[in-house]
Amino acid sequence: MIDAVLFDLDETLLDRTNSLKAFLRDQFARHADHLGQVRLEEWSARFLVLDRRGHVRKSVVYPAILGEFGGRAEHAGALLADYRARCARFAQPFDGMKAVLKELRARGLALGIVTNGETEFQSRHVEALELDGLIDAVLISEREGLRKPDAALFLRAAMACRTEPSRCLFVGDNPVADILGAHAVGMRTAWFRGAAEWPSDAAPNPGASIDRLSEVLSLVRFQAAQ
Ligand SMILES: [Mg+2]
Numbered sequence: 504m505i506d507a508v509l510f511d512l513d514e515t516l517l518d519r520t521n522s523l524k525a526f527l528r529d530q531f532a533r534h535a536d537h538l539g540q541v542r543l544e545e546w547s548a549r550f551l552v553l554d555r556r557g558h559v560r561k562s563v564v565y566p567a568i569l570g571e572f573g574g575r576a577e578h579a580g581a582l583l584a585d586y587r588a589r590c591a592r593f594a595q596p597f598d599g600m601k602a603v604l605k606e607l608r609a610r611g612l613a614l615g616i617v618t619n620g621e622t623e624f625q626s627r628h629v630e631a632l633e634l635d636g637l638i639d640a641v642l643i644s645e646r647e648g649l650r651k652p653d654a655a656l657f658l659r660a661a662m663a664c665r666t667e668p669s670r671c672l673f674v675g676d677n678p679v680a681d682i683l684g685a686h687a688v689g690m691r692t693a694w695f696r697g698a699a700e701w702p703s704d705a706a707p708n709p710g711a712s713i714d715r716l717s718e719v720l721s722l723v724r725f726q727a728a729q
Contacts, residue, residue, distance in 0.1 A: 505691065505723050507639075507664035508607055511651075511675030512618035513557050515695050516716075517628055518595045520551065525593040530585060537581075539574035546572065557620075561586050591627035603716045604637045607723065613664035615640040617656060617673075619680065622646040640664055651677075652684025661690070674719055678705050686710065693722055 513519040527547045531538065538546060549571065553564045565579040565586075607614060616638055618625050622645045629641055640663035642656060649656040661668045668689040675681025676695045683706055685692050692710030694701070701708050711722055 504670060505612065505672050506666040506670040507613040507615060507661065507672070508719065508723065509615040509617055509657075509660050509664070509671055509673045509685070509690070511673075511677065511681045511695075512616050512625060512628065513620070514676040514697065515674060515681075516596060516600050516616070516634070517632060518597045519557060522593050522595045523551070523554070523590070525595070526586070526590045529589070529593065530582065534578070534582060534585070537569075537575045537578040539569065539572035541572040541574075587624060591624070591631040594628050594631035596632050597716050599715070599717050600632070601637070603719055604634070606720055608637060610723070612723065613639045613666065615642065615660050615664050617642045617651060617660045619644040619650050651680040652687070654684070654688045657685055657688045657690060661688075672719070672723060674713070674716075678702055678708065682708060682710065691722075693719060 510516050524547055527550055528543060531543045531546055546568070549568055550564065553559060553567055561583050565582045566576060569576055569579055604614060614637060616629065616634070620643060622643045625643045629635065640660060642660050642663065644650040644656070647656055647659065649659070658668060661671050664671065672691045672693060673681060673685030674693045674695060675685070676697060676699070678694065678701055682692045682694045686709040694708055694710065694712045696712050696714065713719065713722070
């Protein structure tokens with residue numbers, strides 16, 4: 504029986520790659536004079552590589568990319584501040600996000616978000632996706648002082664949803680931080696795989712794999728019937 508569904512945010516509820524591309528298009532247009540000899544397509548593609556799906560801090564990415572294209576190094580701070588202030592305006596959810604969350608709530612499930620990131624930045628994205636009224640608990644690593652895959656963070660999330668880890672389904676895109684982390688505390692898991700392969704050097708995927716958020720609905724029904 505599942506009482507709660509916990510979601511990662513970036514690349515799980517938030518279509519981060521497409522959101523970031525939309526932001527970069529806007530930022531490029533406003534800051535083009537400082538970025539060096541580069542076209543938007545090159546800048547955006549290189550940014551995504553350096554960003555490594557959000558794993559590299561933008562305080563590292565901006566100086567690096569300015570250096571590569573001969574931009575003004577002293578402009579890195581302004582670009583970073585602009586990213587922090589405006590990125591969330593371009594937040595786009597994955598298909599059907601809101602309908603899926605509403606349906607899960609209608610079935611009486613508690614809903615949570617567990618995300619690694621900066622409190623203010625991630626909170627702005629939660630707000631931009633209009634998740635405030637749909638989610639019971641939002642745990643952000645900076646605010647919690649814990650990062651996935653730390654077991655304590657998953658346990659805290661279950662507690663915030665007033666249930667046991669074994670009665671939680673965790674949905675996320677990161678095999679190690681999300682799926683193996685949640686599995687280690689006894690949660691059911693659904694890997695939102697996108698185009699990624701499960702890493703060959705990690706333990707096998709212990710749970711379901713999904714390609715669309717709407718598949719969560721059948722997983723919960725299936726698991727609830729067990
Ligand atoms: Mg993620």
